Structures are given as structure tokens and as C-alpha cells.
Amino acid sequence: MIDQTRERLQNFIGRDEKPGWWYLVGVGFAILLAIFCWMQTGLFVQFYASRFDGDIMSYPNLRNRMDKDRAFQASLRPTPDMKESHERIQYPEFTESERVRVKRAVDFVLGDDELDRKLKDRFGTSLRDVEVVVAPIWTANDPDYLKNNGITLAGEPDLDQSSKSCDIGATTIRDKLGAQQKTVDGRPRIVFNPNALAYDTWTRRVVFHEMMHAMNLPGYQAPFAWAQTDLTYLPEYCWFVGKENLGSSSETVCRFFIGFFVFFCFVRLLSFVRHYRGEAGFLLSIRS
Numbered sequence: 001m002i003d004q005t006r007e008r009l010q011n012f013i014g015r016d017e018k019p020g021w022w023y024l025v026g027v028g029f030a031i032l033l034a035i036f037c038w039m040q041t042g043l044f045v046q047f048y049a050s051r052f053d054g055d056i057m058s059y060p061n062l063r064n065r066m067d068k069d070r071a072f073q074a075s076l077r078p079t080p081d082m083k084e085s086h087e088r089i090q091y092p093e094f095t096e097s098e099r100v101r102v103k104r105a106v107d108f109v110l111g112d113d114e115l116d117r118k119l120k121d122r123f124g125t126s127l128r129d130v131e132v133v134v135a136p137i138w139t140a141n142d143p144d145y146l147k148n149n150g151i152t153l154a155g156e157p158d159l160d161q162s163s164k165s166c167d168i169g170a171t172t173i174r175d176k177l178g179a180q181q182k183t184v185d186g187r188p189r190i191v192f193n194p195n196a197l198a199y200d201t202w203t204r205r206v207v208f209h210e211m212m213h214a215m216n217l218p219g220y221q222a223p224f225a226w227a228q229t230d231l232t233y234l235p236e237y238c239w240f241v242g243k244e245n246l247g248s249s250s251e252t253v254c255r256f257f258i259g260f261f262v263f264f265c266f267v268r269l270l271s272f273v274r275h276y277r278g279e280a281g282f283l284l285s286i287r288s
Helices: 002-013 020-038 042-052 059-075 096-110 113-123 153-163 200-214 235-243 250-287
Strands: 132-136 170-173 189-192
Touching (some): 096 132, 096 200, 153 170, 170 200, 189 200, 200 235
Parallel strands (some): 132 189
Antiparallel strands (some): 170 189
């Protein structure tokens, strides 16, 4: 019985006799997984944007596009049947409790003086200059929803696309130079999905993200970066998200797995070296 146990233990801890190419396959597979995880991080998005679309996404070009869109929006006027409001941010169709929660998140984002200075230095404007209408999607069954919220028929597809997605908290409908008019007065519309009010941190993240779009910052999606938002290419966006702990756990998880697969790759390389040395020693002993 003791001899059998000893034999099984020796078989378990004995040298692995797998062929050398098997270790290299493991190394290659680990490298591919590490690269895939890296492509889900903000580091990859910013690298890709600067390396392959640096001219398009440069600060001067972004600022130029923003200025043109803002000028176009300013040229639009309310229709005769719609009163022009002097409030910079409007909250139609929210209940009082919902409006309080959304306004609290808006005040939190707009209250950051450092963010305001960073945006003005880069873009000549900030979130405090944004005029926007914030509305809930869950009242869209009203036949007069588009009219009540100042959205044209050209903006309805954006509304429908947002309502069918549970991955985003809201969408911003805004007018762009050279495109069909989507609002009746040029003011961007931020339309909240129900999950935007899940908890305060997430509501702040949604408000901040969509207010950046309402400031006329375009979205940018790097290929295969499914775990990142379309504003991750902006250092100012990532800075504020990190500063206020508004990010999700996906970035941390991706970085953990990058480290894990790099470590796995290192272990497999060591195993290959040991295997190669073992094979070389075995051949040498035969020749001698």
C-alpha cells in the first residue's frame, strides 16, 4: 500500500513530458489574451487615438469642430409654438423626486472648479456654459413626447436606439453642422434611461458623460475596446472619473488579467527552458 502511494506521488510530481512546442503554444495564447485585455483599457484607447487618429482627434481639431457645432446650434431658433426658456438646464417631465436626484448630480459635476479650469484651458468653454434639456425616456409612450421635449423627427432614431440599450445610462441628442436638425432650438437633449438613477455615483457618471457630449465633444470608439466609453480618449474625462471614483470595476479587472496572463506567459517560458535543457542533457548523455 505504501509502495503504491509512493509510486503515484512520484508520477504526480515527476517531470512533465509534454513536447516543447506545447509550452510555446501556451506562451502565444497568454500573450494574445494579455493583448485583448489591454485593448479593453483606457490606455489602449488613448494610444490608438493618438497613434492612428492623432490629427483628427487633436485638441485644435476638436476645438474647431466644437466651435462650428456651437455656432450652428446658436443659429437655430425656437419654433413659434415653443417658448424659449432662460434656464440654462431644464428638467421637463421628471417627477419632483427624480428631478432632485438629477439636479444634485448636475450640481456635483458643475461644482468642480478644477474641472472647469481644465476644460476652459483646453476648449475655451466648460460644462458651466452648456445649455441643455434633460428628460426621462420612461415617459416616451406619450404621443406628444417629441414635441414636449423639443426633439424633431430626425432625432427620433437616436431616441429609439438609446431606449433599446441597457448598457448606457443616457444619450445626448444634439445638432451638428452638416446634419439634419434634431432639436427645435439648438439645445442638446440628454435623455435618461431608467438605470441612470440606479445609485448616486452612477448618476453622476451619466450626467458628467452626457454633459461632455452636450458641450459638443464627439465620441470616439477604438476597435475592440468594448469595455470603454466613447470619451475615454480624453485625458480630462479619465482624470475626473478617476478623481471622483466614478469609474466601473472593468478597468481594474482588465489590468488584473493583464498581469495574470503576463505572469502565466513567464511561467510557461521557464517551463520551456527547463524542458529544452532537459532534452539537451538527455541527448548529451546518449552521445557520451
